[in-house]
Amino acid sequence: MNRVTIIDVAKYANTTKSTVSRVINNSPLVSPKTKDKVLEAIRVLGYTPSNSARSLKSGKSHILGLVVSQQQISEVIMNPNYPAIIKAISEKAQSEGYHILLITSAGVEYKSYDNILMRHAVDGFIVLGATIDDPLHEVLDNAGIPYVFNMRYSEKRSDCYVTFDDFEGGYIAAKYLLDLGHRHIKLVVGDVKGKVLSFNLQRISGFKKALEEYRIPFEESMVLRTPGDMENSYNFINDLFLRESPSALLLSNEVTSIAALNALTDKGIQIPDDVSLIAFGYPDFFRNTRPSLTTVGQDTIWQGNTLVNMLLQRINGRDNAPTALIQKPELIIRGSTKKA
Numbered sequence: 001m002n003r004v005t006i007i008d009v010a011k012y013a014n015t016t017k018s019t020v021s022r023v024i025n026n027s028p029l030v031s032p033k034t035k036d037k038v039l040e041a042i043r044v045l046g047y048t049p050s051n052s053a054r055s056l057k058s059g060k061s062h063i064l065g066l067v068v069s070q071q072q073i074s075e076v077i078m079n080p081n082y083p084a085i086i087k088a089i090s091e092k093a094q095s096e097g098y099h100i101l102l103i104t105s106a107g108v109e110y111k112s113y114d115n116i117l118m119r120h121a122v123d124g125f126i127v128l129g130a131t132i133d134d135p136l137h138e139v140l141d142n143a144g145i146p147y148v149f150n151m152r153y154s155e156k157r158s159d160c161y162v163t164f165d166d167f168e169g170g171y172i173a174a175k176y177l178l179d180l181g182h183r184h185i186k187l188v189v190g191d192v193k194g195k196v197l198s199f200n201l202q203r204i205s206g207f208k209k210a211l212e213e214y215r216i217p218f219e220e221s222m223v224l225r226t227p228g229d230m231e232n233s234y235n236f237i238n239d240l241f242l243r244e245s246p247s248a249l250l251l252s253n254e255v256t257s258i259a260a261l262n263a264l265t266d267k268g269i270q271i272p273d274d275v276s277l278i279a280f281g282y283p284d285f286f287r288n289t290r291p292s293l294t295t296v297g298q299d300t301i302w303q304g305n306t307l308v309n310m311l312l313q314r315i316n317g318r319d320n321a322p323t324a325l326i327q328k329p330e331l332i333i334r335g336s337t338k339k340a
Helices: 006-013 017-024 032-045 053-058 070-078 081-095 110-120 136-143 166-179 198-213 230-243 254-266 300-315
Strands: 063-068 099-104 124-128 147-149 161-164 185-190 223-226 248-251 276-281 294-297 324-327 330-332
Touching: 006 017, 006 032, 017 032, 063 081, 081 099, 081 124, 081 300, 124 300, 147 161, 147 300, 161 166, 161 300, 166 185, 166 198, 166 248, 166 276, 166 294, 166 330, 185 198, 185 230, 185 254, 223 230, 230 254, 248 254, 254 276, 300 324
Parallel strands: 063 099, 063 124, 124 147, 161 324, 185 223, 185 248, 248 276, 276 294
Antiparallel strands: 294 330
16 A cells, blocks of 8 residues: 655645645644644545654644754764764753754755655754755745744845854954954965855954054955865865965864964964964863864854754744844953064
8 A cells, every 4th residue: 555645645735745744743834724624634544743742732743853954964963062062962852852863954855845744743953064055944934834043044044043253253353453454364264155145244344444443454355265075175275375474374274274284383483473373263172272273153052052952942833933133242362372
């Protein structure tokens, strides 16, 4: 006997797969009449999606989907920020009675997310590292599934997200270097599919503000773009110092920062005597580098806890749930910076 599918239910109820998904996940976006039709179709056809029978009764599966986008898969292994934030999310979710289901979008057609949603009956999604053109929000919107992001990845959308004030981060880092007398400064940011993500655009704006206060004209050559993986970042920094000798670097993520440390050490360039470095990211990790890196620190535990809290508010239909929470970063001064 063939297993009844969500398509069969949709046809029987004369509705769409997305509407069936909304009903199963107890979305408020479905009218009572349509909900009754879908539930009747489920009863008549005997449709029981895996792990979702409890969801049909209680309206909740107590499972949160944690999505790591295709561009960020290697970051989970290489970037210390990701294990830290995943740990924080998992511990917070468990304390609230929820389990975490880790899903990667690599190699998955987004239209197949209907099947993933139905198979696991998640109550909502936390999306880590979404890219500018990532269509996942449209899939989740259509399915009526609440979601939150760990960054504002688009200037055009106002999706729910929990992040850090990257404008302030770029500003305080650049101002500190300028206060130390540095003038030949490079801001190194990630390049994703030929584009700069929103948070790095904000850091660039903060960098420009600090330059403006010092009456230093901004030049496009002050901002450098690298793909961000370890090997490419290493080669990028190595090539940079073959061409010129900046007195200071602002490094936009953990992987690029470690690659810069390695490349400069291999070239015999002393930090901070020859060049000062400031990194953005997980401060506990940078404490253990040699030298310890001055850091625009981001409170990963706060972000993980807040992502879970915000998602649960959306799941529970809280009308006053915030759409964005932004924390000010902290400049943690360590051994990688000195006066020019």
